[in-house]
Amino acid sequence: MFYIFSIPQFASEKMADFSFREVHGDLFEDSDPTDALAHCVSQDLRMGKGIADIFRKKYNGIPELKSQNKEVGQVASLRRDDRYIFYLITKLSAYGKPTEADFEKSLAELRKLCEEFGVKGLSVPR
Template sequence: MELIEIKKDLFTMPEDYFLAHCISADAKMGAGIAVLFRKKFKLSSLQERATKNELEVGKCYKVDRVFNLITKSKYWHKPTYETLTAAVRSMKESCVNESISKLAMPEIGCGLDKLQWGRVKEILKEEFKDIPIEITVCRL
């Protein structure tokens, strides 16, 4: 596993990168970078699943090339390091099963959700330590 931190617009990463971000199980995606993900990647299928209570905290749902990590139940809640870890673990399983070797993401859980990047980075390193993957963290 290689973790790279760069200054770059996440949405300008090459098409061979799968992108990741955190959302709530209600799939509102009405604030922060989630708004951009919703608009750029047409994530309405997630919103439909949310209305049927099909999205589970601690899981990751892939839509096209976007991993949507469910880290809290409602948009106004805050995630915990435990729910983030569970969602990252779910994403790792998908990466292994689908032979995905390139991920790009913002500092997940650290914007509006207020988690500390140092701890989140350690979670990523620990969860992905045993697989060949490049994780690029983009910040502007």
């Protein structure tokens, strides 16, 4: 199951134009191939379990992500074909727990990146 967010084309548009829907299906098979994808990771970019492991295997790029030197509360990104892949860094290590404040910081940065890159659709795991 995953969520699809439709993002207003211009930053000046009202958030009322923002919409999302829940989709029962496979994030990688059933999302629009031009939608950006986003998920949460730890700063160590270990990504050894769950959906993070699938992202790691499918999109590779660990050295590219690490070279961005992002910290908790920030977002690392990859560009693969016609889509962006966003990695919200919400905790320090794979064994840690994210705080609400760090999650919110990552979401705020994700919004800025979506606006900067002109992202119109974003799919995220539930």
